Amino acid sequence: MSTEFQKVAHAAREAAAELAPLPRAPKDRALRAIADALVARAAEIIEANADDVERARQQGTSEAMIDRLRLDEARVAAVAEAVRQVADLPDPVGEVVHGGTLPNGLELRQLRVPLGVIGIIYEGRPNVTVDAAALCLKSGNAVLLRGSSSAYSSNTALVRIMQEALEPTEVPAGAVQLVPGETRDSVKELMRARGLVDVLIPRGGASLINAVVEESSVPVIETGVGNCHVYVDAEADVELAVQILVNAKAQRPSVCNAAETFLVHEGVADAFVPRALEALREAGVTVHGDERIARYGEVVPVTEDDFYAEYLSLDIAAAVVGSLEEAVAHIRRYGSGHTDAIVTSSQRAARRFVSLVDSAAVAVNASTRFTDGGEFGFGAEIGISTQKLHARGPMGLPELTSTKWIYTGEGHLRTSEGTVVAG
CATH class of the missing domain: 3.40.309.10 (Aldehyde Dehydrogenase; Chain A, domain 2)
Structure with a gap:
């Protein structure tokens, strides 16, 4: 694993620990700061995107694919508005999925908690860079983004702007990271970062998704292939x-x-x-x-x-x-x-x-x-899962969380005879 990759992966890991306990308000403020920065620095984004578009043309990329790649002022504004819409969505973190009092008197709750560090491997459109980051931040997760090499200049600019927008907020700037490199080696590093990355979500065609599923040692949520x-x-x-x-x-x-x-x-x-x-x-x-x-x-x-x-x-x-x-x-x-x-x-x-x-x-x-x-009425999605674990169908904010069990007693002790309360 390269030093560069380890640096961004560890930064995301540390940021995830800081981000997880934050309540909704600071996360929403951070997302709105990102949206404002995207609009204010649209010219910078468009300039970087022009490099990608020109490179695509030189490589003989079809006009249809170039259109998916291209960003202009209106599209940047639409990306920013999508971030604001994510900020307006309910925060799933801390939601009580299940709760009650057991017969022995223990109070039991199952709470939604962030997954941790989510790796996103995706193709084509640079707007996914921002969409994925916004959804991950809102659900309390850090994100490692590995977009298409065809959009590398655009993605680099977008991530830099998002990180700089986060710096004055309570959300750590390290929570949004771009996987360094444009070769397949960087994809392999992300797929094999078990222990640093909690889950991978590939977004793209069948060949991409199959490659990630077959080669990854990190748990994968399959999305997108639609026959x-x-x-x-x-x-x-x-x-x-x-x-x-x-x-x-x-x-x-x-x-x-x-x-x-x-x-x-x-x-x-x-x-x-x-x-x-x-x-x-x-x-x-x-x-x-x-x-x-x-x-x-x-x-x-x-x-x-x-x-x-x-x-x-x-x-x-x-x-x-x-x-x-x-x-x-x-x-x-x-x-x-x-x-x-x-x-x-x-x-x-x-x-x-x-x-x-x-x-x-x-x-x-x-x-x-x-x-x-x-x-379906639950806002933005990270993708559509076609598997059965951990999520299935359109994946919104709740699907970017796991759960934690919390039980509270009054000195409860488990013995061979049953439960006793100390004291």
């Missing part, structure tokens, strides 16, 4: 199903809760598929369909890889199935456990689909695009 499905049941309202499908796919195709496959029951295929193909074509979507889908219009022949794909583009795989159970089997085989939807007018079919599909979120007669912390 989401829309199943159109035999008893679906066809026009409603078309609207939901197009929204799920085309409203914003580059995000993890966009639909990547649609399945349609053979009993409604004649009515639904021609209308769906037309609507998707109008939305600019390319359909990769099986032989039964191809009977209704021109499609690209689907492959096995297509069914596994998280396209993040205006592409969608499609198949006709013989039953709800066949649709569920398809989802279990190819899905990522993110979000899957059913469109049906049958309550029985809806209940069965919900009970059989093992995903973080299941939608009934609604677009997959609603799987989001903001849409």
Whole structure:
């Protein structure tokens, strides 16, 4: 482990211990100081970002990816506003999850506490640098940020500004750290920093997440990969199903809760598929369909890889199935456990689909695009967990905490005969 990495990791560890007991007010003041600094120093951020954009162009990066990378005054202002919104959210730290008095008289409480030091490994957009830092600080955690090398200049500037904004506050400036280095070696150091880092959260594509899960000795919360499905049941309202499908796919195709496959029951295929193909074509979507889908219009022949794909583009795989159970089997085989939807007018079919599909979120007669912390009503999120431990689904502030058990007695002693009270 390099000296540079050890320095920032130990600084984060020390800061986490100072940050954990702070009440809400000083954390909120610190977040608002960060927001103000981002706006005041927007020109500095944009200048650093211009270096990243120019380097990306020289490397032949697509304009779509450059747009995700680019920061301007309006985008910096939006990032700052997001920080202020985090400051306005309830503080989960100290919340009593469970409490009561045991039969032996001990008072027992389970409290939310920070996780400690959270490592975030992410790709692309530099706004994630600020979003992740704000969420971690609000929940009482220090953060080690390892963003994409393509945004290194932007991330360096953003972290420096956040640290300097924290210096006059009660929140230690060391609570926000950028992992030094632009090579994969720095990522490996973060993944192997067990004892210094309490948990890693990767945000990005499947290859990034799989690499972190397979190579990390630090506990990992998987987020983001979304091979989401829309199943159109035999008893679906066809026009409603078309609207939901197009929204799920085309409203914003580059995000993890966009639909990547649609399945349609053979009993409604004649009515639904021609209308769906037309609507998707109008939305600019390319359909990769099986032989039964191809009977209704021109499609690209689907492959096995297509069914596994998280396209993040205006592409969608499609198949006709013989039953709800066949649709569920398809989802279990190819899905990522993110979000899957059913469109049906049958309550029985809806209940069965919900009970059989093992995903973080299941939608009934609604677009997959609603799987989001903001849409669910609990504010910002660090990502969407597709695993079952420690969190599942959109991860807001409570999911960035653990718990601590506290019990209080009056001289309680445990003996072989039971509990006695001393004195």
